[in-house]
Amino acid sequence: MKPSSFSYHAPASAKEAVELLAELGDGAKVIAGGQSLIPMLALRLAAFEHLIDIRDVPGVRGISGRDGSVSGEAVWIGAGTTQAAIGRSALVAAKIPLLARATPLIGHFQIRNRGTIGGSLAHAEAAAEYPAVALTLDAVIETVSPRGQRAIPANGFFTGLWTTALEPDELLTGVVFGVPGGRAGFAIEEFSRRPGDFAVAGAAIAIELAGRNGPDPRDAPVSRCGIGLFGLGPTPLRASAAEAAVTGTPAGDVSTDARAREIGQAAVADLESVPSDLHGPAAYRKRVGAALVATAWLRAISEALGEEAVSA
């Protein structure tokens, strides 16, 4: 179908954009790449009186390292940066491997040429890759509104189905990912019926080990782990209980197939509101989720231990 009519605005600055959002209220929506928004408009699942295109807004595109003398090294990615640009970025591949590995799973390459990271996060599709990766890596989402700038931790950003902590007059400008300092491993796994479809279920794993140069990494305790789930609830989720059970355990003790399967089971054990639709009932999705967590966990822990090269 064709989208319903709207007025089009292309403000020249972030300030102008948020003033427009404040002035136009609920009838206005920000558009960046439009790869999620335009299908919703075309299917008439959504309609807005005003679209505010951020194409001319400076300072919301690009990828750059941030020197972190205070809080550690980090990488900033502008909200308007396309998924394709992230996929091509050597900096992302080197510093934020989980994001790099998630990128080819998004849609198709034609979609990634337009779709942006800010759009992915603001759209907050529960089965999408970038929201789950941001959550798993404890990324920080940067915004601006007429009241000034704000930094929102990812764990407080995804508040419900297609709903975020963004205020109606707030513009997502960028996202900051911390760079782990020592031994670490990352993996993302998803299952979908066809390439490019939304995942029936998916898991993103980030593991960091304590101690940069210990004699045997297998003795190093897991200092931080993120187990992110997508397609398994109304929002992307962290399996906090499963993470807590593993944190502090020597890496060698959680690197076996059996332990990985246990972690997978634990990660989905407490899930509520697992979607159930023609792609699979809730119980099936949980089984798939547990298996994907286990697979991703093994790849991530192997990488952290330096036991095998894990490729994207």
Place this chain on the structure above:
Amino acid sequence: MPDIGIEIGVNGRLRRARVEPRLTLVDFLRERCQLTGTHVGCEHGVCGACTVLLRSPGEDEGPPEGQAVRACLVFAVQADGGEVTTIEGIATGAGAGTGGAEPEAGQLSVVQTAFREHHALQCGFCTPGFVISVTAFLRDQPNPTDEQIRDALSGNLCRCTGYQGILAAVRAAADNLRTDGPQTTTQETR
């Protein structure tokens, strides 16, 4: 909902128009430029029939002809100041300076030739999207594996061929492009 004045380069020719903001790029190309080679299938980004090359305004990196995008998932107003290449601009000698409705006869591109030689089309509805997608893919990945070819084709749907002819055509086109120019070939995908 005021109309917006736009200027878009289409196959090398500047097109000016006043359009409704909700007009998609594919409808702009078909209805306002009379370039009906770009097809409208699903209108929500799934089928790939409307794929075109778009160089976005202000895009200062990447190839001059731009990237493969869904023309149904871009509003024409978003492409203002950009450059579009459609299927009519793919054949050598076609496109630039033509009247639009009846492009000049040109020489088929390597990808187009391979599609013809390998029976990569039946009804032809999906073919413009496939040719554009494959043209961009082989430009960026001149030496693809069969697996990469399959992944690259996953964003275009064909309901006639069963894809085997298309896979063979892309394999052949990749090989021919690497050896500098179209050659008749009987290489198979597997």
